Amino acid sequence: MARTLRVGMVGYRFMGRAHSNAWRQAPRFFPLKAHVEMHTICGRNATAVQAARAQLGWQHVATDWREIVESPLIDIVDIVTPTYSHAEIAIAAAQNGKHVICEKPLAMDVKQAQAMFNAAQKSKVIHMVCHNYRRIPAIALAKKMISEGALGKIFHYRARYAQDRLVDPEFPLDWRLQKETSGSGVHSDINSHIIDLGRYLVGEFKEVSGLTHTFIPERPIVDSSGKGHVLGTKTPRKMGKVTVPDSAMFFARMENGALANLEATRYAYGRKNHIEIEINGSKGSVFFDFEDMNRLKYFNGDDPRDRQGFRDILVTERDGIQPYVSNWWPPGHLIGYEHTFVHLVIDFVNACVDGKLTHPSFEDGLKNQQVLHAVEQSAKSGKWAKL
């Protein structure tokens, strides 16, 4: 009989919904090595968390995360709260012998990330940081092709994560725009994802030269009713300081000799969740755009010259031919954002049963944090920073 793993999740908004869906759907589509019980959902507001429990499909509620990390009934702690709270919850969970799955960026800084990795290692629990984009089938296929040598020696990693929601100066001062809650704003929020993809697909970063900027230094403070975002309001609004970069870019040299350029911004009108990756090697190239996430573009330098061009690979082939898609729909029936979290959950649950780490682990989260830090140091000093 498969064992049962009981999950306690802290937080219930954007990522809380994405993770709840993943915990619900994973066993319905994939043969997991354990039964999963969506046991307890935690939030600080008793009424709101009750509503979230009913809507998202959890059995019980808690209003203090300590109830979850200390409960003998819980096996897995899932952390979907803002970045400032990750370390305290994850370390306490690991010390109580719980497996921990934590949203990205892993921590506020390198010191916290190191402490989280140390605690998880010491307690010998399974740990994962949720860089979900690794588990897009097209990205997993690119990884397989690169590992098999289809691209040859890698010359370039080029990545851009662009959104447009901060162009509006009325966008409120949320937790992502404050140093004490987010760490380093857009840099740690979305650059961390393309740093992770660079480390996954190409290799470790060696040295970086960074540039960070804050285009709009003050924004309206939201009250609990969300009124800070109402356009054309007559009452004077309270404004607060944006204390993090809202755009960040960097060049890098990677350990294997590849050159990289990465850009993260929320000032790119028309770009909603644009994650564009291009990798060029001695034998070919791959290109990926998240807003067309079921496809991978592949150029094979060995094709006869009269018919060379980027192939458009629709990554939906089942029977184990392409990664992760076999348990979903027939070829050509596309999957979406939420499926990436389902794939994370499948690998995490199986890792808990096998007692063997899967990726990306807290160590990956720590290495990511080191790159984030080096870019910030370089942006401050105006000099290259080594990892």
Ligand SMILES: NC(=O)c1ccc[n+]([C@@H]2O[C@H](COP(=O)([O-])OP(=O)(O)OC[C@H]3O[C@@H](n4cnc5c(N)ncnc54)[C@H](O)[C@@H]3O)[C@@H](O)[C@H]2O)c1
């Ligand atoms: N993997 C991804 O693609 C992705 C996307 C968005 C956000 N994230 C990450 O997920 C995390 C959460 O982001 P979000 O967008 O869901 O934020 P959010 O603001 O939508 O939700 C945060 C939740 O945490 C709760 N919370 C805050 N402090 C708490 C505490 N001390 N105890 C209990 N609950 C607490 C809030 O009430 C809310 O339910 C962040 O680390 C963020 O960087 C990851």
